[in-house]
Amino acid sequence: MKRSARALAALLVSGLALTACSSSGSGGSSDDSGAPAASALDQASGVTTVEFWHSMTGKNADALTALVNQFNAAHQGKIEVKPLFQGTYDDLIAKYKASVQQKATPAVVQVYDIGSRFMVDSKQIVPAQAFADKDGYSLDDLQANIRNYYTFGGKLQSMPFNSSMPLLYLNDDAFKEAGLDPAKPPTTLAELGEMAQKLTKKDDSGKTVRYGFGAAIYGWFVEQLLAENGALYCDSDNGRSGKAGKVTFDSAKGAEIVQWWADLVKGGYAANTGRQTPDAQAAFKAGTVAMHLESTGVLRGYTEAAKFTVGTAPFPKTAAGDQGGPVIGGASLWISGPGHSDAQKRASWEFEKFLTAPEQQAVWHTGTGYFPVNSKALELPADKEWVAKYPQFRTAIDQLKGTKPTQATAGCALGVMPQARKGVETAIEQTIAGTKTAQQALTDAAKELQPAIESYNSSVG
Amino acid sequence: MPTASSPPEPRRRLGEHGLAWAFLLPSVVVFALFILYPLGRTFYLSAHANDLFGAPSRFVGMKHYTDLFASADFGRTLVTTGLFVLFTVVPGVLGALLLVLLMESRIRGVRLLRSAFALPFAFSVASASVVFSVFYNPASGVLNGLLSHVGLGPVGWLTDSQYALVSIAISTIWMNLGYNVLVLSAGIGSIPGEITEAARLDGASGLRLARSITVPMLGPSLFFLVVISTVNALQSFGQIHILTKGGPDGATRTLVYSVYEKAFAYGSSDFGTASAQAVVLMVVVLCCTAVQFGVLERKVHYA
Numbered sequence: 001m002k003r004s005a006r007a008l009a010a011l012l013v014s015g016l017a018l019t020a021c022s023s024s025g026s027g028g029s030s031d032d033s034g035a036p037a038a039s040a041l042d043q044a045s046g047v048t049t050v051e052f053w054h055s056m057t058g059k060n061a062d063a064l065t066a067l068v069n070q071f072n073a074a075h076q077g078k079i080e081v082k083p084l085f086q087g088t089y090d091d092l093i094a095k096y097k098a099s100v101q102q103k104a105t106p107a108v109v110q111v112y113d114i115g116s117r118f119m120v121d122s123k124q125i126v127p128a129q130a131f132a133d134k135d136g137y138s139l140d141d142l143q144a145n146i147r148n149y150y151t152f153g154g155k156l157q158s159m160p161f162n163s164s165m166p167l168l169y170l171n172d173d174a175f176k177e178a179g180l181d182p183a184k185p186p187t188t189l190a191e192l193g194e195m196a197q198k199l200t201k202k203d204d205s206g207k208t209v210r211y212g213f214g215a216a217i218y219g220w221f222v223e224q225l226l227a228e229n230g231a232l233y234c235d236s237d238n239g240r241s242g243k244a245g246k247v248t249f250d251s252a253k254g255a256e257i258v259q260w261w262a263d264l265v266k267g268g269y270a271a272n273t274g275r276q277t278p279d280a281q282a283a284f285k286a287g288t289v290a291m292h293l294e295s296t297g298v299l300r301g302y303t304e305a306a307k308f309t310v311g312t313a314p315f316p317k318t319a320a321g322d323q324g325g326p327v328i329g330g331a332s333l334w335i336s337g338p339g340h341s342d343a344q345k346r347a348s349w350e351f352e353k354f355l356t357a358p359e360q361q362a363v364w365h366t367g368t369g370y371f372p373v374n375s376k377a378l379e380l381p382a383d384k385e386w387v388a389k390y391p392q393f394r395t396a397i398d399q400l401k402g403t404k405p406t407q408a409t410a411g412c413a414l415g416v417m418p419q420a421r422k423g424v425e426t427a428i429e430q431t432i433a434g435t436k437t438a439q440q441a442l443t444d445a446a447k448e449l450q451p452a453i454e455s456y457n458s459s460v461g
Numbered sequence: 462m463p464t465a466s467s468p469p470e471p472r473r474r475l476g477e478h479g480l481a482w483a484f485l486l487p488s489v490v491v492f493a494l495f496i497l498y499p500l501g502r503t504f505y506l507s508a509h510a511n512d513l514f515g516a517p518s519r520f521v522g523m524k525h526y527t528d529l530f531a532s533a534d535f536g537r538t539l540v541t542t543g544l545f546v547l548f549t550v551v552p553g554v555l556g557a558l559l560l561v562l563l564m565e566s567r568i569r570g571v572r573l574l575r576s577a578f579a580l581p582f583a584f585s586v587a588s589a590s591v592v593f594s595v596f597y598n599p600a601s602g603v604l605n606g607l608l609s610h611v612g613l614g615p616v617g618w619l620t621d622s623q624y625a626l627v628s629i630a631i632s633t634i635w636m637n638l639g640y641n642v643l644v645l646s647a648g649i650g651s652i653p654g655e656i657t658e659a660a661r662l663d664g665a666s667g668l669r670l671a672r673s674i675t676v677p678m679l680g681p682s683l684f685f686l687v688v689i690s691t692v693n694a695l696q697s698f699g700q701i702h703i704l705t706k707g708g709p710d711g712a713t714r715t716l717v718y719s720v721y722e723k724a725f726a727y728g729s730s731d732f733g734t735a736s737a738q739a740v741v742l743m744v745v746v747l748c749c750t751a752v753q754f755g756v757l758e759r760k761v762h763y764a
Contacts, residue, residue: 094725097514115728122513207609217709273599274620275708286601418728429710433622448534452729459513 035130036342041078041350044343050081050351051106053096055089055331060162063367071354079347081108089115089331090418100124105336108348110161112331113149114417117239119334120152121415121460126337129155131349142356143375148405149328152240152413158332159352160373162364164295165326165396166224168192169302170311174199174210174290185313189225189260192291192316196269199290213264214271214289216280217428219421221293222249223327223411225257228317230324233412234420240407243457244414247449249424250442257318258424259438262431272432275425295329296396297369303390312392314399325403327411330370371396415456416449423449500743507736515730525737534711535719535738541626542715542745546694548630549637554686556634557641558679561649562671575646582639586699593632594619594704619705622712629713632700637693641686648682649675680761688753695746716742 041048056064068083086092089112099105100122111119119125128150132139139147139156146160168185175182178198186192196212203209215221226233231253234244248254264270271289273279284292285305293315294302302310315326333355335348354360361377364370366386377383378397387393403409414420427441436444507525509517529535560578564571581589596603597618605615618628652675660674676683698717701707707714707722714722716738724735 090726090728093728094730097730100514101516118513118728205612207615271599272617272620274617275706279598282598282601288601416728422727426708426710429622429708433710435710455510456513459511459518 034126034337034345035134035349036346037134038346040342041346044341047077048079048341048343048347050079050108050344050347052081052083052108052110052351053086053092053106054083054110055086055092055112056110056162057085060368060370061085063364066367067355067360067364070360071351074354075347075350079350081347081351093118103339105339107336107340107344108351109334109336110331111158111334113329113411114414114421116150116152116157116332117413117415117417120157120413124336124338125157125334126345127155127157128159128335128349128352129157131335132156137353141358141374141376143371143373143400145325145400145403145405145409146328146371146373148410150332151410158334159356160328160330160332161352161355162368162370163328163330163373164297164370165328165400166221166293166315167296167299167395167399168313168315169284169292169294170313171284171287171290171292171306172309172311174201174287174308175311177201178290182309182311185311186291186316187314188317188319188322189257190319193260193264193269196264196291197267200269208268210287211271211283211289212269213291214273214280214283215293216273216277217275217425217432218277218293219424219428220329222254222257222424222428223421224315225318226254227327227408227411228315228324229253229319229322230406230408232408234414237407238410239413240410243460244412244453245457246453247412247414247420247446249420250439250446252439253318254442255437255439257438258428258431258442261428262434262438265432266434275429296371296393299390299392299396300369303392310392312395314395324406324408326399327409328371328400369393371400414453415460416452419452420449503736503739503743505736506732507740509733511731511733513730515724515732517733521733525733526741529734529737529741537711538714538716538719539745541711541713542695544626545630545633545697545713545715546691546749548627549633549694549697550687550690552630553634553637553641553690554683557638557645557686558676558683560638560642561645562675564646565649565671565675566667575642578642579639579646581635581637582643584636584639586636587703589636590632590700590703593628593635593700597628597704620709622709625705625709625712629697629700629704632704633694633697636700637690641690644682644686645679648679652678677762681763684753684757684761687757688750691749691753692746695742695749716745 052068054061054064065083068081072080084106086095092109093111093115096105096109096111105124129139131137142156142160143163146163147156150156150158150160170182170185172182178201180195180198186195192213199210199212200208201210223233226249231248231251232238233249234247236242236244238244261270265272271280271283273283280289280292281294281298281302283289284294285302287306287308299310299312333352335345335352337345340348355364356374358374358376358380361372361374362380362383365372365377366383372378372383378387387397412420423445424442427436427438427445430436430441431438506517508520508522510519510521510524512518564575564578584592599605599615599617599620602618604618608616616624619625656678657670657674660670665673695715696717697715698721701713701715701718702721705713707718720735720738720742723729723731723738
């Protein structure tokens with residue numbers, strides 16, 4: 001019994017923290033006047049410390065550390081930003097919730113795209129817009145679609161930092177071998193399916209040595225395809241005009257997308273590498289899948305690792321008439337209000353302005369492959385040089401420029417978005433396994449999600 | 462026997478008790494802090510709903526429990542958990558027994574084999590799971606590579622819901638093998654030599670010796686392994702987290718993994734439901750152990 005109790009202990013480590021406060025600290029005020037003026041920092045004595053939680057690893061973490069060091073050096077004796085890695089985005093948000101209960105939130109926190117609604121509802125933050133308004137600081141340089149994603153109630157809530165977009169990646173060599181022109185990539189799901197058939201290659205024994213298509217079972221791609229179609233993922237205009245009360249991904253369009261995917265797998269034209277993104281990436285890099293969906297962020301890694309010419313194409317439309325576009329992904333930076341001094345809030349804002357300035361975004365973009373959130377960054381020589389070296393990135397730039405910011409491309413702002421994404425992933429798996437039709441699987445997923453949505457909305461009040 | 466020994470003087474008894482408590486105190490404190498308190502807290506949380514940040518917000522009584530038992534998903538989780546125990550405990554213990562019995566036959570290099578079989582014991586769950594994920598990799602995995610040489614496959618070891626649980630069970634069996642072999646080897650070593658010798662003189666050897674002497678004499682070790690393996694299987698987390706994250710389509714979502722998902726994964730902080738599941742898990746472990754002690758132990762022969 002000792003051992004089983006120990007298993008429980010893992011769960012309850014956070015429980016120890018709960019005793020201090022039985023009610024949540026959610027009553028803080030973070031209205032527009034929550035942003036202090038620049039003088040707050042001038043009046044502060046000594047060094048103002050900014051605790052910054054993030055989820056960056058590897059090369060991205062190196063690039064981030066370099067930027068933080070640069071900021072700290074420029075504000076020596078005045079501001080010190082302390083970056084703290086907190087695990088995956090999911091881990092980070094779990095820890096952030098605990099920190100709210102303990103009234104010990106970090107000054108700046110990096111939260112993934114789908115955590116945005118929760119951050120707004122948490123009432124723990126000072127909107128970026130409040131600072132910008134106070135300062136008369138223009139946010140116009142921020143890329144319009146990216147700004148659109150993080151805007152709630154007409155106000156920019158957080159500063160976008162690391163943004164990415166999905167692309168269709170191509171194995172150009174495989175295209176040529178199959179007699180296809182990589183300059184004419186598929187633009188719709190139907191075309192992609194046809195080409196996948198042509199690109200699938202078997203050896204003499206009938207074993208598939210190359211699949212035409214392959215992507216991780218990642219709900220993000222379904223979100224993207226629905227947005228390409230201009231369809232909404234949840235009600236209340238994708239949760240933008242009010243709190244979303246239910247998801248709408250179980251539409252005929254949603255079912256069409258999931259069924260398309262499952263049919264490609266069942267037909268033997270798409271590899272099923274499961275949910276793990278690294279497995280799907282490995283398959284593309286190894287040349288065992290010819291077309292592949294992934295974020296812009298992996299482009300550099302692909303061109304360095306692959307022994308073939310890596311091509312990129314705009315993310316496919318669901319059908320020829322689609323008027324939508326991709327939804328921005330990645331994460332943004334949130335400034336904490338309650339429990340933080342005016343000097344800290346101000347220092348946090350200075351840090352965010354620094355990170356999103358054209359020079360820093362150019363460094364960030366070229367060092368990581370994330371899309372620059374500041375459109376001026378693309379005009380800097382260092383950035384132009386990088387794009388010249390990786391011309392495939394041009395696809396992403398054009399794709400975003402060609403996307404009109406709408407409610408569909410703003411993405412669904414749902415408090416339980418991570419669970420919604422997981423529900424869609426389960427639906428894809430069920431459709432591939434053949435245990436359900438796509439429509440049935442999505443309907444069930446939406447139904448299972450409903451209690452979570454309602455419980456979330458009722459706890460937000 | 463009231464007169465056989467007179468009770469000690471009260472003062473001395475007090476001193477002894479005081480001393481006993483002083484010795485016990487550190488472990489009592491640790492026990493209370495890290496086991497009793499979390500246990501009580503789990504019961505408390507399981508009866509409360511949560512606010513946005515996972516803090517208990519209002520009393521809901523047995524609602525989390527009734528919701529759990531009304532949900533088909535949870536039923537499936539229980540079945541998966543049961544299957545996982547079955548798939549790991551039975552082959553894990555029998556496999557180790559077979560290896561140990563084979564090593565009893567006097568073949569050359571048996572010491573080397575014994576070390577080799579005990580080797581998995583030295584691997585942490587995390588590193589072993591990463592190695593297995595390489596074996597199982599759908600595109601470049603070793604296993605599918607081997608299968609293709611004999612014209613089979615590819616098998617979706619971790620991506621096909623039919624195979625995923627078995628694949629994780631295989632990796633778990635391997636991870637536990639070293640420990641099981643060690644325990645059984647020690648058990649065999651402690652069988653008195655004269656018993657085996659007597660049996661040999663009576664003409665028993667090979668299977669007969671194993672069936673009538675070695676295995677019955679290993680009873681206590683085998684019983685110990687069955688209990689420990691069952692509890693371990695019920696609590697397995699690392700390999701599931703690294704290999705499948707409970708998927709595909711929930712095929713490898715065991716009770717422990719479900720607790721984790723509800724409490725921490727996917728931005729969920731449903732500590733109420735997670736705690737209710739943790740209580741169910743505790744009851745399951747308790748029942749399994751009680752049944753094993755009640756039924757199996759009767760048949761164990763302690764030399």
